[in-house]
Amino acid sequence: MPTLSQIADGVYAAGQLHDEDLAELARQGVKVIVNNRPDGEEPGQPTAGHAAEVAAKHGMAYHYIPVGREGPTEQAVDQMAAVLKDAQGPLVAHCRSGARSTNIYQMARARLAGAR
Known part of the structure; x- marks a missing residue:
């Protein structure tokens, strides 16, 4: 299993995930x-x-919010913010190395903080 990097309380980033x-x-x-x-x-x-x-077989919610090498779109940041706002329990976001997941998480958190 790829290493999980904690990026916030209950939120982790990882590299590519497989079935196991x-x-x-x-x-x-x-x-x-x-x-x-x-x-x-x-x-x-x-x-x-x-x-x-x-993921569904194992009782986990699954969200596909692709981020290409060019970085997250505004729509992707909005989608990630919605997932973070509604997440019920620990969350793992993944990409190839975890870097894009960490970046979109930070952008989504900033968007949520600005919405208050």
């Missing part, structure tokens, strides 16, 4: 998965559709 990683995260109590990696970025990478099925 999702099963382990569910066993550890994770309730929400956010996939920030665009489909087809690397050969052999699980598709978002497949990962959503695996």
Whole structure:
């Protein structure tokens, strides 16, 4: 399983997750998965559709908010902010290395803080 980096209380970033990683995260109590990696970025990478099925099988909410190498769009930041606002339990966001997930998390948190 990729290393989880805690980026906030109950929020973690990780590299690419696979079926066995999702099963382990569910066993550890994770309730929400956010996939920030665009489909087809690397050969052999699980598709978002497949990962959503695996996450659902393990009782986790799954959100696909792809962030390309150019960075998150305004729409993606809005989607991430909505997920963060509604998340019920620990959340793991992932991409190739965790960097894009960390960046979109920070942008979404700033957007939520500005909305107060």
